[in-house]
Amino acid sequence: MHNSNSINHLASFATIDLFRQQRTGMPEIIYAASKTTAQTIAIAEHILSHHRRVLVSRATAEMVPALLAHFANYQITRGTADRIITIASPDSQVVAIQAQVGIIAAGTSDLPAADEAATVCYELGCQVHRVTDVGVAGIHRLFEPLRQLLLVPVDVIIVAAGMDGALPAVVTGLVDVPVIGLPTAVGYGYGAAGEAALGTMLQSCAPGISVVNIDNGIGAGAVAARIARLAHQARTKETSQ
């Protein structure tokens, strides 16, 4: 900020990353909500000069047309409400791994968060299996799609739910794979910001569920992707690290 020589900006020294020589799976993601359109485009271009694919999460309504225009020569895939956008070189491809992820969204309002999660898993190479609109208000509708997920079989299931947030606990009680609860900020009144959904998921009677923060679809996808990669490595005799 100040150019005065009384403020020293210490160089960000190259540090040897002993623990992760290469990140094997987590795609590059730009969190656009706190950036200008120009900044977002510049960062995306910079990443695309090194990688062939980049994700943009939480682009504002103003930002989207500019992104589409600027990256017209790229493959663009847009999640619900544009909450996650994939920009990919036309000839780039995701390298598939031997892993299956199930993603259940309780209602259509939960799709933006669920799409964040799905995109992260897809970019890692997972097969993603989606189920939508099977909330607890008509729980009997859950069984057939859930049975199909188990027939795949999926390695892990993400369940996104707002309002009462009751679906993940129900699913956890019915399956044996790891379940990731993804509460969403859908509702009104007491607990409207997603904390009712978060609370019920943390209190789940059924052991085998863990949760991420409200609306943190990226986080849910990252956890599922780590689990999926573990399964892939076990299947292909790769070592875990």
Place this chain on the structure above:
Amino acid sequence: MHNSNSINHLASFATIDLFRQQRTGMPEIIYAASKTTAQTIAIAEHILSHHRRVLVSRATAEMVPALLAHFANYQITRGTADRIITIASPDSQVVAIQAQVGIIAAGTSDLPAADEAATVCYELGCQVHRVTDVGVAGIHRLFEPLRQLLLVPVDVIIVAAGMDGALPAVVTGLVDVPVIGLPTAVGYGYGAAGEAALGTMLQSCAPGISVVNIDNGIGAGAVAARIARLAHQARTKETSQ
């Protein structure tokens, strides 16, 4: 407190109760938690000199043996953990009404609250139908008992649940009668005092559910009893007031 004549205790004048000439159904209940054993016994005796039955809620562990001894000549019925105790003249009987109440407890920890509700309904004359231990951790176990409740058919269902508190929303989505959510203070960590259960019930996606406060089994029973009496009066052509 002060006997000084500078503090006047205004007499509690008899007031004409325009709205409720006679309470038709709500039994007399002594809230014992904030009373001594002697006070509780004295009040119970006073009530039994006018009524033939009295309920004692939240008696302390010390209080119970004294109550049992003192009222040895009465019929005593004790709810789970003695949270509600009925003291009745040996020859007294509840006057049955034409109304059916279903009460579901998600787990055994929810029984004290559920018993409070059941006792209030029973004292009013309702037929009470109980289901226990059918939480969402194994939701498929819910269906057969619930089907039986609907075959009665019940007029109203109380669902007591702690931890994730997800059961009432599931039940509401499966039935068409009024559902009363009764959250209980069972759980630990975030939301342990029952507020996670309360939150999920207030946020229920399924319309048709209302809630009472955490652990307020008396209140849940009172609401159910008002609904049941309404049905009874409609069936027997009584007027509502």
Place this chain on the structure above:
Amino acid sequence: MHNSNSINHLASFATIDLFRQQRTGMPEIIYAASKTTAQTIAIAEHILSHHRRVLVSRATAEMVPALLAHFANYQITRGTADRIITIASPDSQVVAIQAQVGIIAAGTSDLPAADEAATVCYELGCQVHRVTDVGVAGIHRLFEPLRQLLLVPVDVIIVAAGMDGALPAVVTGLVDVPVIGLPTAVGYGYGAAGEAALGTMLQSCAPGISVVNIDNGIGAGAVAARIARLAHQARTKETSQ
């Protein structure tokens, strides 16, 4: 989202609804707040191709003129602040049932929520009796209108109140029918989002009240409608299910 064949969208299989062959009363409601005008109109049209009446709740200010124009050939009934809008075929009629619902709004600010509740009850066929602007700041004004409600007699009373939220407790203490507390997000400072009103209703000294979430007029109406239908069925010898 992704068209890639590595994401499978499991078909939403037809499921046999064992518990509710036909929903007998709850009207179709579109929650418009999270939808575009085009989406809302499309869904309304779709519903109107199967049903003769549809409700739209929480339409945005921008949406209302478009709805009015698009459905100019329909009967339109608008609640306070357009929070609930009924779109009905000109020749459609609600099938009246033998049930009476009382709805009390403490102040004019509580009317949007109260109108949601009233509309749901009306659509089910209930007779709805309204009282407005009788808050506890002048409690004596409550008695005459409340006496009239009891003379109807009403089967159930919804009481909407924000700010101190004290009215439902007062009403519950004066009547014997079920009371549904509907807290509203009216107020400022501590408890401004309706949680003070919610808290006082949950803590009500008078047994016989249950509550729905803040501003959830739809939910309050749905509970009242279930109770009303129960009374209707009892009066007309229908079975409950």
Place this chain on the structure above:
Amino acid sequence: MHNSNSINHLASFATIDLFRQQRTGMPEIIYAASKTTAQTIAIAEHILSHHRRVLVSRATAEMVPALLAHFANYQITRGTADRIITIASPDSQVVAIQAQVGIIAAGTSDLPAADEAATVCYELGCQVHRVTDVGVAGIHRLFEPLRQLLLVPVDVIIVAAGMDGALPAVVTGLVDVPVIGLPTAVGYGYGAAGEAALGTMLQSCAPGISVVNIDNGIGAGAVAARIARLAHQARTKETSQ
């Protein structure tokens, strides 16, 4: 603590109190909850060597018999649950002032806090007029005693209430004198620690009410006493300071 001369305890210098040459009314009060019995007795003796009367609030159950024995030669007046105890020289008297305070307790559970307030007002010399057990669960019972308070007439009214805490708002809407809301930690579940009562009082629709903290009967009494003294001074032509 340390006797080492490296820790200096600065003397508590005599300071000239420019604003209050003499406190005219607030009695001496010992907050016993965080003291031992020996400390409490020692402090009480010290005060009684300078004043003829002292109050002890929140004495523990263990402490009370010791106080009674030690001060056997004094007049002892005990509030509900011994939450406030007056120890007075046998020949001491309160100097009456021309001021009237009304104190309403919604339920018997509110008496300990109400007694704290009453005692503070009494010690200042106010006439205190008490009304008990007139909660909103039967609001019609309030009117006659309240009318009598207004006939005194009282200068200020304290209203103690727990649970729903709705009574102070109702009273404020019916009278024109200042009302002090005194929420109590009575209740269970959501808002059980008195915050539901506090919230509804702070949100009161009726202007003319202010509140003190939960269970702060001493504080409510002190405010009422300041108001009462103001009225007394105005009546007797004293100046306010």
Place this chain on the structure above:
Amino acid sequence: MHNSNSINHLASFATIDLFRQQRTGMPEIIYAASKTTAQTIAIAEHILSHHRRVLVSRATAEMVPALLAHFANYQITRGTADRIITIASPDSQVVAIQAQVGIIAAGTSDLPAADEAATVCYELGCQVHRVTDVGVAGIHRLFEPLRQLLLVPVDVIIVAAGMDGALPAVVTGLVDVPVIGLPTAVGYGYGAAGEAALGTMLQSCAPGISVVNIDNGIGAGAVAARIARLAHQARTKETSQ
């Protein structure tokens, strides 16, 4: 809402106000925040057809010019940030009473709330004495103005403060008249919505303070006005009711 004759609007019957034949002091106030400009003007006109003065609180920025234009023939007095506006007939006058109110604002950000309180007191006829910008960040600046307030002498002091909200406790410790704490929603971070100020005022070590809700300047003024009128009545031998 519905014109259907199946919804009855019970007439708001004239009720005899046994407790307050005439409100002697509280001015008419329109809460404009939830009203349109047209509604606000219409209500103001209606009130001015019966009274000679009316207050408008929380007028929106859009509303103010329209009010000024519409009531150009009236005396208009505007509080800070137009949060309270007085519209008075040119020849109307406030009837002075023998009562003095002190109002201290800790900072300039607290002026909108303080002005609400001042206006209510002024309209009742009180002499109002203002002190501004004497927060605890330089507590020594408080003493001289406070000394002057005590020389008036004032009957009651309102202290408005946001941020740390510490000033009311300090003032209460220095004076003997009733103090009303008025917390304001000024600050950021933890406690930013005024709850830190509210909390510290409720916890005040100095007995003699009561509080109103955050930013509730109207309420603070109403309490002060009730106290002031009490003093006035005592001075002029009027009875309290």
Place this chain on the structure above:
Amino acid sequence: MHNSNSINHLASFATIDLFRQQRTGMPEIIYAASKTTAQTIAIAEHILSHHRRVLVSRATAEMVPALLAHFANYQITRGTADRIITIASPDSQVVAIQAQVGIIAAGTSDLPAADEAATVCYELGCQVHRVTDVGVAGIHRLFEPLRQLLLVPVDVIIVAAGMDGALPAVVTGLVDVPVIGLPTAVGYGYGAAGEAALGTMLQSCAPGISVVNIDNGIGAGAVAARIARLAHQARTKETSQ
């Protein structure tokens, strides 16, 4: 409760568990906190008549000696503070699976929760690798033990932490396997009940972490066990269900 034939206890019908023919891994656990010693022993005996091993969590101090005496002929393994106790037939053995779980406890106060998790994983057959006392107050001490965990390599890491709860985020940033944050109720003041630790874990900057509720070591172990079993099945070519 009531033996009266007006309360029907619907039989808990045998239901066909379509989704989990056999739970493959989750051990039987008795939650002893809400049970009497007699009940706990009876349930443990009942389970041991069907299984060879049972876990008892949250046994009270009174309960432990009775358990040790009653099951003197069994192998007893006790976790820190007896929060989890394993009772096993002398000749019973855990069936090892090919899976490795790392469990890090930030401090010794986190050991009871960490031991719950370790025991669940051990009972499933996982190899469990423990690291203790490596909190962020000396973060450099973390690296060597963490490097060793990665050399195993572990399939999943549980990190238990109270107080600041910062360790799981740090670990997640250094490894690529799934991390499960286990907040503990260790600390004092603001956030003392574990909610500060929970909050920081939910907000973790490093993607790849999910959390369980405060002190829910059983839940953390169950999630880890599901992940471990997935890896085992992939390695041994079993199918997931």
Place this chain on the structure above:
Amino acid sequence: MHNSNSINHLASFATIDLFRQQRTGMPEIIYAASKTTAQTIAIAEHILSHHRRVLVSRATAEMVPALLAHFANYQITRGTADRIITIASPDSQVVAIQAQVGIIAAGTSDLPAADEAATVCYELGCQVHRVTDVGVAGIHRLFEPLRQLLLVPVDVIIVAAGMDGALPAVVTGLVDVPVIGLPTAVGYGYGAAGEAALGTMLQSCAPGISVVNIDNGIGAGAVAARIARLAHQARTKETSQ
């Protein structure tokens, strides 16, 4: 507000500041968020007529161009997102003191708050050393820049962090100088407003850290400046006051 002579504005008397004859270091700061552009410019001009430098914090987007234009003849230095702006006479200079402050920002989102702190320290004359983007998601990157800060050596370190807020605890464990935690309102979901970061900093296991309120960069800078001045005075033999 009212011009009526019934409202007296007590003159703000000159008070002798016994404790701080001259503030030695804290620069003049205008909090612009609650002011109009005209007010901000007027106040800045007023200050610049007495001082040569002034800071403007939290200028709105609309305000900045007007400030730049109006003070075109001054040196303008702008912090990230213009949250703090320095306006200085062209020939004015900060008087350097012998003190070194380190400021670490966990991420780029924390820069606005960190810049507030840096500017306050710079204006006092401190040497400021900045490190940016070293959050716990890759904690190994922290060590080299931190080692350089310690080689300066710095007298105090401010650590700004949002999201998990874990960095200050880590830094405190690695250094021996005072650390000031500056939580920022960066994040979403549970704890999104900065309270998760605040909580973890208050709970820090490592002794030697104190915190300021969320986003209070001015406050963090002021504390660091007081510490730095203390060190300067000790080095230059000045007395502390």
Place this chain on the structure above:
Amino acid sequence: MHNSNSINHLASFATIDLFRQQRTGMPEIIYAASKTTAQTIAIAEHILSHHRRVLVSRATAEMVPALLAHFANYQITRGTADRIITIASPDSQVVAIQAQVGIIAAGTSDLPAADEAATVCYELGCQVHRVTDVGVAGIHRLFEPLRQLLLVPVDVIIVAAGMDGALPAVVTGLVDVPVIGLPTAVGYGYGAAGEAALGTMLQSCAPGISVVNIDNGIGAGAVAARIARLAHQARTKETSQ
């Protein structure tokens, strides 16, 4: 826990502490609250075999006599309510440094926390200057002792306060040295657990204050000690690290 070789306890490898070759000042402290008497004594003995002095914080009432008996040959210094106890070899001495710390306790209830802070500072070698019982309920009493603290002059001031917690803000406005706010869990009702005091300190209008967690006297002392050591090093030309 398990001795089975399927659970490996990774050795806690010696790690080279690059940043702090020797901690220069922070004394060894045993947090006794979560330990048994035997454990506490064993740890104290272990530390005393390497150091000549050890602190025990939060010893339980049962633990104190055992400590006194066991270490009868040592110098024992006990803080208020035994919340901090110093055990020192008879011939050990604290090495004084050139630094002065002021510690103000608003009331006697704040002494346990203040004593924790004082002891930590004393053990580091600071001169500690204490002021007690100068809360804002009589703010004028603060000035003379505060003036004396400034005459020392002190390098830093810790201010411990519960209830309204207003004192630290007042002090910060009157002095120029760093102030550390130490909120204590003293009070009742809203904010009783110290969060009202914490909130008002975080919101302080006066810049120059930072805070530690509620009742964290150890932490306050550690921060003050780091500041004091900085001043000492500056005075004696030592380098900071």
